[in-house]
Amino acid sequence: MIHNERSEAQREASLEKLKKALADDDFAALVEQLRAMHPAEIGRVLESLAPKERLAIWQAVEPTVKGEVLLETYEEVRDQLIQSTRVGDLVIAVSQLQLDELVDLSEKLPKPVLKAVIRAMDGQRRQRFQAMSVYPEDTAGGLMDADALSVRADVTLYVVQRYLRHYRRRRGSLPEHTDVLMVVDRDNRYLGLLPLTDILTLKPSVIVGQVMDRRIEAIPAHTSERRVARFFEDRDLVSAPVIDDQGYLIGRITVDDVIDVIREEGEHSVMRRAGLDEHVDLFAPVFPSAMRRAVWLGVNLFNAFIAASVIGLFDAAIEQLVALAVLMPVVASMGGVAGVQSLTLVTRAIALGQLDRGNARRLLFKELSVSLVNGLLWAVVVALVSGLWFNDFHLALIFAIALIINLLNGAMVGTLIPLLLNRLGIDPALAGGVMLVAATDVIGFFAFLGLASFFLL
């Protein structure tokens, strides 16, 4: 029973069936196929389709599932789907969501939909929704849900178990990812955690306050989501309490939200390095896609022209010795490669909080040393290659020296740029690469052409 291949084959088969049903205009078959799929799967299929097919399939997704599917798609696809859904269906779709999910979506929903959903809430739910909407999306308050189950410290485990049974009878189930109950005082201030395993395995007569776990601190609502993720990772948590500035329990964060944060963090840094937005739609229409990328190309064009103007300063030298034009891109590109390595290493260290004033200087020294070793190594190689190629010993020497200079330059700017950007509060993943390449191009051309004009001509 090879589950993976089977389920892979299954997935492809169900995609085939979906497409066939679409081609045949067989709405019933479409609905049936979709019913067998998980919302996350539907989301990924929708993302991989062209807008027209996407909307056709979206029509066939059951309204009660649509809310979950929306949460699983990239922002751009999501917006498109929301715009093409009738108000009534949207209301049904989002009413099924948990409060934190609804808060995440709420900004994107048409006003009438949001109003209808809020109107339909009971008093407590509405109050919680409004309390949660206060916090920015990328903070603990934005991640949390208000469904924390809390108990008082002075009751027995027997009472707690009765409360849970009662809760389940009324609501059908406990909130997902309930591995602990939050213990609070009479004013709802957070005191500690009571694991379900304790309720199950300790004597019913035990008092909550005697066994609760006080080691896990609560997370203040304004904590950044990145920090929340680290908190969960370091402590291997499934759920954790969130408190407001006064220490009152206002909600809880569960590990599934944290996984989303970590996944997005990873995608974010990869996409930003190419000047892309991680929420972008793979099959977005051509014109908007082109305009979004145009900015990045424009910034790079500006840099390229600055580098070109440096070359322009030495046009007389190039006219005399055309080998300079042949070799100059090598100097620039090697500096860029070495610089990107330092940049990547330093950017990660910053994200992990491993760099401070104390060790930044040592790191710079180390990166420069690494580049020096590599500079000496590859200088020998390029001197040999260019010496044999152009049969010009002096040119080979200048080429080698310029290469060493630009590798050192790459290490220096690759280390300093992310430190500087971080201090200025700019995301190094977005701006670091562009600035680096500008610096290594300019210095690379300048060093090589400048030394050559001075010594060779």
Added chain:
Amino acid sequence: MIHNERSEAQREASLEKLKKALADDDFAALVEQLRAMHPAEIGRVLESLAPKERLAIWQAVEPTVKGEVLLETYEEVRDQLIQSTRVGDLVIAVSQLQLDELVDLSEKLPKPVLKAVIRAMDGQRRQRFQAMSVYPEDTAGGLMDADALSVRADVTLYVVQRYLRHYRRRRGSLPEHTDVLMVVDRDNRYLGLLPLTDILTLKPSVIVGQVMDRRIEAIPAHTSERRVARFFEDRDLVSAPVIDDQGYLIGRITVDDVIDVIREEGEHSVMRRAGLDEHVDLFAPVFPSAMRRAVWLGVNLFNAFIAASVIGLFDAAIEQLVALAVLMPVVASMGGVAGVQSLTLVTRAIALGQLDRGNARRLLFKELSVSLVNGLLWAVVVALVSGLWFNDFHLALIFAIALIINLLNGAMVGTLIPLLLNRLGIDPALAGGVMLVAATDVIGFFAFLGLASFFLL
């Protein structure tokens, strides 16, 4: 009570105290400071220190905590720490670990340590350890732990609860992240899941088989870790059963392992793009660091020389019209930037399983269209700038056409390279960028200089 800033300040303060204790040679203070820190925190501090300080602090970490700390550090740092720990301390350190953690470390441990640890295991634990060591590290079998609690389908919840109490009395606690029990038949074949919340809230007389959740399939042991992560994400799981080829329950995977996989996946793709290993030590000694990066620089140097040789073909043209040398890097770099954008987008889509034969062609068409729009836009700009700069209308026209060609080329190779590498089983994150830049440099220089020689001279 601003927890974050406080704890940030605290962290810096404790780092300061650590360094002070180190400077004062005050071993007792060092030990005391370290005792107040979480293993993950200690790991991150160790990573941020130079090797000498690192080892001094490592000496002061209590042996019982050392195992956890090792798990929290990058491979290279870890190896160094292991090498500098006495055998006896290492045995104590790793004996405290969970089996899956021990399996992960086992390859790196000195033989005598591993033997001593295995010798000290009881029969069941040793058997489990050996069963787990069979599976590669990056599969479900490598991720799993053998500590799954399982129950039979034909018993009552009352019996289950008694079993849990007994287990806890004997072992002190249930395995971490136990949110469900695995339900098996009399031969230990996996049947379904029994959530703890059901045991807590349903009548004790209920039979397990009547309420167990059959919706979550078990994960086969050879499933790749990447797929396991997706499985957890799609279904919001805390723990999931792992089965062997015959469907027998052999272990479980918990969400903390999955988080590590996702985090590493993100770091992996960022670091690989710069030819770096994600396990690398920030403060590795200079010479080994230089040698590791030398390979990447060498590959890029090779590519740069190929691009240079293309320029060399047109040395006569450059001699006649030196503006060609000034402008040619602009053409090459713009193609590279456009190409990296396509490459990044396509690589992500492949990782998410969103590309197949059906939509790859459409994606290529879309990427080409996006580049065409941007090519036309920026062609106008570069024609204007270069026309004014060199006062040469024909040169400006050739420059603009070459730019369009190279943007199209970037989109094409940026889309096709990751598709091709993926089919060949090569990681696009590692090799994609290098191949792309080689292609956009060569085609960029060739198009610009070739057209210029043909039409201008």
